[in-house]
Amino acid sequence: MRHAIDHLGVKGSTLVIRNGKTWLKFATGNQADTSYLINSVQKSMTAAMIMREVQKSKLKLSTKLSRFYGAIPGADKVRISNLLNMTSGLDLKPGEELGEDIFRSDEDNFQSDIKKTYFNPRMLGKWHYTSVNYVYLCGILTQLTHKSYERLFRDTYIKPLHLKQTEFFWSSKQKLLKSNWVPGYEKVAGQYQHVPHAEAIKDAHDELGAGSIVMSNSDLAKVMRLILTSKFLTKQSRKELYQSTAPSYYNGGFYNLKHYKMANGAGEGYYTFFRSTHEGKTMLIVQANHTAKGKFVKIKKRINRIMDFMTYFDR
Template identity: 65%
Template sequence: MRRAINRLGIKGSVLVTSNMKPVLNYATNNSIDTSYLINSVQKSMTAAMVMREVQKGKLSLKDKLSKYYPNVAGAQKVRISNLLDMTSGLDLEKGQELGTKKFISDKANIDHDQKYTVFDAKKLGKWHYTSVNYIYLCGILSQLEHKTYEQLFRETYIEPLHLKRTEFLWSNMSKLRAVNWVPGYEMKEDQYVKVKRKTAVKDAHNELGAGSIVMSNSDLAKTIEYILHGNMLTKHSKQILFKGKAPTFYNGGLYNLKKYKSANGAGEGYYTFMRSTRDGKNMIIIQDNHTVPGEFGKIKKKVNRIMSIMMEL
């Protein structure tokens, strides 16, 4: 398995667990406790936070988006469940980007996104991947708990799980150094170029609960275990959240395949690939801070094959 993973050409860190214990834990670059921006893998954590609000009785998956954001186009037809599984029919106007040009606040970003959100009734109930769904979920979490998303994330994961290598990308450099964070690099004209931190931080604010966290492999494994195997959610809640309906099998921030669950992150010079058995006990986590255009999809397929081999062992 190590040889197969090494052939991916990853410049980063690798963790493979069996029965929640590491069987491979090494780095081809950086170190085993390096923290990387996990990008969209964070959506699984946001989704679990939303499901916990459902458990508390503060939220229903049948609630309409209009209950919280009545001014969003199509909000009276879109349910919370649609946001979670990317079947809302929502997107941003062509040419528009998430968030304000200069970050002011989470609220200002969501206010901006509301103005430029469009609704396509023909796509309601059909899978269409866009982070705007999870931005609204973050706003709903804040409304329900009267706290920022960052506060809620720290209270939900960082503090109770004692995560030592997890931080928000927009934190100050002393905090980022403390979690062993490394910047991302993108291949341009046959050489790796460091992504400007200012640009990455702005994008992290704009992606809020969908791409703003840096984590080490061990912290990521611990968090996914907590969501899938721990007591954060009841068994019933997990069954609802990760129901994995065809044809996309996407819900709760994860691709819920027949034999395993997967999540991928890409952007700002980082790749994150997470594969886990349904109970969270066996995982493959690979992170890289050197990315090459056109390589993400190829590596993702190869990681899937490695996970399939692991399932057969």
């Protein structure tokens, strides 16, 4: 297993959990408990917070988006379930990007995104991956709880689980360094270049609940264990949240494959690859802070083969 992971060519941190116990924890670069920007892997945590509101009867999966954002095109047709499984028919207009040119507040970003969003009725019910779905889920959480997304995330995950290597990317450098964070690098013209921190922070604000958290492998495993195995979500809630169909298999922030779940993150010079059996007993987490064009897909496929091998003996 160590040999196969080493041959991924990833300079970062790896954690392997088998039957609920740490099996391998090591670094091929940085440290075993270095924290990285997890990018889209955060969507699973946002989705779980939404499902908690469903459990509290403050929301239904069938609730229309118009209850919260009536100005969004198609909001009277799009349901919460569509946002969770990326079948809303919503996307940004061609050439537009999430957020404002200069970040002022989450609410300003929400309103800016609404003006840039279009609705394609022919895509309602059809899978199309776009972070705008999860950005609006953050806005819904804010309206339901009367808390900012950051405060809600801290109250839901960071404080109860006593996470020491988890922080919002826009926090002070002092807080980031305390969490064992390392900057990201992208390969340009054959050389790795540091991703400008101010630019990366703005992107994190724009992504909000879809790419704004740095975490170590151990902290990531703690949160995923909470979501997948504890009473945080009921069995019925997990069943509803993670039901998925071909060809996407996507719902609740995970690709829900036959034998395991997977989530991937890439951007700002970071890779995060998360794999877990459905009950959370076996996990494989690989993170790195050096990225290169075309490398993500190759690593993802090889990590899938490793996870296939790990789960083969558990079937």
